[in-house]
Amino acid sequence: MELTIPLIILALGAAFGLRKPEISLVTALVALALSIVVEAAILVSAMIAFVAILNIAALFLMKKSYLRGVDYALVSLMLIATVVALYSTSFAMLILAFILVSTPTYMLVMASESGAKVDVGVKYITFMVVATILFIIGAALTIYGGSVNSESIQTVGICLLVLGIAMEVGAAPLHYWVPDVFDTADPIPASIIASLAKFVPFVIAFKILFTVNTEKALLFIGVIAAISMLAGNIGALTSNKPARILAYSTVANMGYIIAALTVFYKPEFVYLAFAGVLLQLFANAFGKIGFFTAIREEGTNSVFSYIMALSFIGLPPLLGFWGKFYILAALIYANVMWLAVLLVINSAMSVPYYIRLANLLSGKPNKGLALCIIGISAIIMLLTVVPPNWLIDSSKVLVGYFKLGGV
Amino acid sequence: MISALLAPLIAVIVAPFFKPREAAVLSAVAFFAAFVGLLIDAFTGAYYRVDLVQAAEPVGNIYMFGDTVSHAFGFTIAFVSAMVALYSYPYMAHRFEEMGLGEDEFKKYWFLHNLYAASMLWLVYAGNLILLYVFLEISLVTSFLLIYMYGYGNRQWVALLYFVWTHIAGALALVGFLLIGFENKTLALDSIKTVSFLAWLLVFLGMIIKLPGFGAHIWLPWAHAEAPTPVSALLSPLTVGLAAYVLLRIYFIEPSFIIDHRIPIFAYGVLTSVYAGLAVFKQNDYKRLLAYSTVSQMGYILIAFTLGAAGILGVVIQYISHAFGKSILFMTAGAIIATFHGLRDLNKMSGMHEFVPTISNAALLGFMNLSGILTIGMIGEFYILKGLADTFGLPSAINSIAMATMLSVVIVFIISGLYSFYTMKRIYYGTPADYSKVLVHRLLDSPLYVIAILSILLLLPPFATWFIDALVKFLGVA
Numbered sequence: 102m103e104l105t106i107p108l109i110i111l112a113l114g115a116a117f118g119l120r121k122p123e124i125s126l127v128t129a130l131v132a133l134a135l136s137i138v139v140e141a142a143i144l145v146s147a148m149i150a151f152v153a154i155l156n157i158a159a160l161f162l163m164k165k166s167y168l169r170g171v172d173y174a175l176v177s178l179m180l181i182a183t184v185v186a187l188y189s190t191s192f193a194m195l196i197l198a199f200i201l202v203s204t205p206t207y208m209l210v211m212a213s214e215s216g217a218k219v220d221v222g223v224k225y226i227t228f229m230v231v232a233t234i235l236f237i238i239g240a241a242l243t244i245y246g247g248s249v250n251s252e253s254i255q256t257v258g259i260c261l262l263v264l265g266i267a268m269e270v271g272a273a274p275l276h277y278w279v280p281d282v283f284d285t286a287d288p289i290p291a292s293i294i295a296s297l298a299k300f301v302p303f304v305i306a307f308k309i310l311f312t313v314n315t316e317k318a319l320l321f322i323g324v325i326a327a328i329s330m331l332a333g334n335i336g337a338l339t340s341n342k343p344a345r346i347l348a349y350s351t352v353a354n355m356g357y358i359i360a361a362l363t364v365f366y367k368p369e370f371v372y373l374a375f376a377g378v379l380l381q382l383f384a385n386a387f388g389k390i391g392f393f394t395a396i397r398e399e400g401t402n403s404v405f406s407y408i409m410a411l412s413f414i415g416l417p418p419l420l421g422f423w424g425k426f427y428i429l430a431a432l433i434y435a436n437v438m439w440l441a442v443l444l445v446i447n448s449a450m451s452v453p454y455y456i457r458l459a460n461l462l463s464g465k466p467n468k469g470l471a472l473c474i475i476g477i478s479a480i481i482m483l484l485t486v487v488p489p490n491w492l493i494d495s496s497k498v499l500v501g502y503f504k505l506g507g508v
Numbered sequence: 509m510i511s512a513l514l515a516p517l518i519a520v521i522v523a524p525f526f527k528p529r530e531a532a533v534l535s536a537v538a539f540f541a542a543f544v545g546l547l548i549d550a551f552t553g554a555y556y557r558v559d560l561v562q563a564a565e566p567v568g569n570i571y572m573f574g575d576t577v578s579h580a581f582g583f584t585i586a587f588v589s590a591m592v593a594l595y596s597y598p599y600m601a602h603r604f605e606e607m608g609l610g611e612d613e614f615k616k617y618w619f620l621h622n623l624y625a626a627s628m629l630w631l632v633y634a635g636n637l638i639l640l641y642v643f644l645e646i647s648l649v650t651s652f653l654l655i656y657m658y659g660y661g662n663r664q665w666v667a668l669l670y671f672v673w674t675h676i677a678g679a680l681a682l683v684g685f686l687l688i689g690f691e692n693k694t695l696a697l698d699s700i701k702t703v704s705f706l707a708w709l710l711v712f713l714g715m716i717i718k719l720p721g722f723g724a725h726i727w728l729p730w731a732h733a734e735a736p737t738p739v740s741a742l743l744s745p746l747t748v749g750l751a752a753y754v755l756l757r758i759y760f761i762e763p764s765f766i767i768d769h770r771i772p773i774f775a776y777g778v779l780t781s782v783y784a785g786l787a788v789f790k791q792n793d794y795k796r797l798l799a800y801s802t803v804s805q806m807g808y809i810l811i812a813f814t815l816g817a818a819g820i821l822g823v824v825i826q827y828i829s830h831a832f833g834k835s836i837l838f839m840t841a842g843a844i845i846a847t848f849h850g851l852r853d854l855n856k857m858s859g860m861h862e863f864v865p866t867i868s869n870a871a872l873l874g875f876m877n878l879s880g881i882l883t884i885g886m887i888g889e890f891y892i893l894k895g896l897a898d899t900f901g902l903p904s905a906i907n908s909i910a911m912a913t914m915l916s917v918v919i920v921f922i923i924s925g926l927y928s929f930y931t932m933k934r935i936y937y938g939t940p941a942d943y944s945k946v947l948v949h950r951l952l953d954s955p956l957y958v959i960a961i962l963s964i965l966l967l968l969p970p971f972a973t974w975f976i977d978a979l980v981k982f983l984g985v986a
Contacts, residue, residue, distance in 0.1 A: 416649055417642040433686045445679040453668045488563035
């Protein structure tokens with residue numbers, strides 16, 4: 102296990118960190134650096150690590166927190182779990198990664214500068230525990246159903262698995278916690294939940310569905326995706342608070358990504374769908390970090406906020422466009438035309454609220470670290486001015502790890 | 509002269525750092541330089557291509573290329589943008605003052621205006637459908653921001669209406685492009701071999717919204733009327749017609765969709781043109797009136813599409829003549845708005861020729877372009893009629909379809925002529941209203957005449973023979 106060393110460093114750093122937060126900060130960054138160099142397709146890991154670094158930087162913005170010192174380590178732990186999820190082909194390790202990426206957010210969500218927000222924490226943890234249970238039972242049933250050749254068990258398993266993911270990442274119809282939590286929690290923890298925590302559930306879902314490779318429950322996944330896009334967009338169109346708009350935008354974005362899951366039974370196109378999912382997750386992660394930091398700072402430079410909003414809308418050649426582009430391409434290749442058309446209509450529906458969001462958060466200059474975080478989040482959207490071939494290549498490599506080899 | 513395409517890029521980057529007046533001149537010079545280069549290319553029928561980057565499937569090779577059709581669209585866009593840049597300076601100064609904004613606002617304006625115009629110019633040189641889509645969306649978002657920030661009326665609502673409709677149009681076309689990519693494993697224009705029915709249909713539907721056709725046109729009068737006038741003078745003459753360019757490129761690869769559905773598309777074009785042409789008579793707002801006239805003119809393009817090689821030549825020339833005519837007309841509307849403090853209600857205008865004779869004469873030249881009198885519009889109408897005769901034969905007692913189509917096209921032409929001169933009479937002639945003669949800013953009227961002169965020059969030899977010959981040769985019109 103290559104990740105043992107970073108984990109030990111992290112544990113030591115966190116232990117000392119409660120006294121001296123600086124130690125934890127350094128060890129968290131060291132662990133980050135160590136964890137990404139372990140396998141091929143390093144560019145994807147590096148990008149995710151970059152999300153984590155921005156998360157840590159955003160935490161640094163909070164002057165105090167009941168978790169100070171440990172919070173850096175928690176973010177770093179989430180990154181290690183994400184890297185494990187990308188490369189592991191063992192079922193048990195994947196479930197472990199799922200739990201490892203979920204539990205740190207239970208603590209992070211309560212962090213704020215005015216003590217622990219226990220009420221938000223209770224609400225969030227309740228939903229997450231149910232989601233985790235649904236997910237684990239669903240995953241186990243799906244694999245078990247495959248080994249005993251029972252289609253009905255497998256179908257039930259896939260449905261539970263998808264419901265678990267839907268609740269975990271905040272997709273409709275199980276999205277009720279998202280606007281509440283995003284609105285009441287401190288913006289910085291909310292940005293971590295909206296960014297780094299989203300990768301693992303989808304990676305694992307892809308792997309399990311790819312392994313069982315059945316067409317059962319395909320329609321179920323498609324319908325969940327369609328409901329989520331629509332509910333998210335309608336919710337965001339009718340919201341006025343930036344945090345609530347962002348919450349519903351998460352719901353809609355998760356819908357787009359779940360739509361890509363419907364391609365899993367066509368092995369020849371999975372790499373395209375997975376590339377789309379990764380790009381969409383990156384666009385979502387950087388955009389959410391930038392916007393939530395802007396909410397905390399009560400505004401930002403209008404150029405930055407418009408770039409991020411336009412990326413969410415899917416304007417080429419920004420990052421958000423390529424995510425939707427590859428998801429659309431995969432859907433069309435796999436002949437799921439109805440979902441492709443729904444995705445297009447929904448992406449057009451999203452225009453008004455992103456523009457409103459950009460407007461609400463425009464017109465206030467930032468300074469120092471906040472400027473850096475928001476600026477980097479915005480400028481990284483321009484990364485794909487050159488078509489992201491590197492991601493397609495990485496996606497092909499990562500699909501090689503999709504077939505699970507047993508417990 | 510591919511370097512002609514780089515001149516606008518310089519304007520995009522540099523212009524915001526200059527004082528507003530110098531920036532206007534700089535932008536105009538950059539676009540004018542591009543115009544001259546591309547005009548020479550159009551006359552000589554030059555062809556060039558530049559590879560940019562090789563992307564993974566389904567995108568394929570991304571490159572820029574120029575052929576005679578690109579040059580024809582390209583020099584029009586560069587020329588109109590150059591003139592609108594000059595015109596923008598006095599108009600936007602007036603608009604910023606009206607909105608209580610400072611001169612600093614010009615920085616944003618020049619950046620967006622130049623990027624908007626340049627993205628349209630680059631679009632007609634894009635060699636990959638994704639690159640084309642990228643430029644389509646850049647032109648959309650820049651024009652959207654210009655309307656959103658500096659438009660009239662309920663500008664934010666109008667801007668969103670415009671954005672959502674044209675974004676749907678673009679996204680539908682994108683799904684069509686992706687289907688093409690699925691069938692051909694590439695989106696490079698030179699490597700696409702087939703375009704299936706479904707892909708064609710999606711691209712066609714998307715472009716019908718953008719063009720727009722009857723029914724899908726509801727966003728256009730709002731957007732074109734409430735945009736700040738220099739933006740209207742780019743939106744209406746240049747942007748909507750780019751939908752025709754996109755269809756043209758797909759048509760060159762696989763014309764069967766249009767040929768197989770010739771009659772319904774033709775009828776739809778006639779319906780669009782007649783409906784919008786009649787709607788012009790009912791308008792009481794100068795800019796809204798011009799917007800309806802745009803819809804009517806785009807009907808010509810749909811008609812011309814169905815008429816074989818001569819019709820395709822008609823599409824190209826119709827784009828040019830409409831661009832020239834409509835940019836002149838929108839700028840006359842703007843000149844009146846700027847000079848008479850927001851005057852755009854036709855009921856309050858009458859005999860304006862007395863007060864602003866230069867604007868009135870420019871409007872006459874603009875309407876002559878629309879109705880195809882003594883300007884390049886005449887050649888456009890000629891080729892549409894020639895296409896009709898080539899496609900359906902000459903009208904006679906036994907050839908009833910030729911009779912019906914010829915008659916409907918003639919009615920379409922007559923309606924354009926009628927509303928043009930009816931509007932002239934309503935606004936500029938007749939009993940003068942209660943205004944006094946004012947001095948119009950020099951940049952509010954002279955650019956209009958420059959456009960008018962080019963539109964007349966292109967009707968006359970030697971320009972007409974050079975240019976039409978190059979197009980005829982390229983398109984293989986018998």
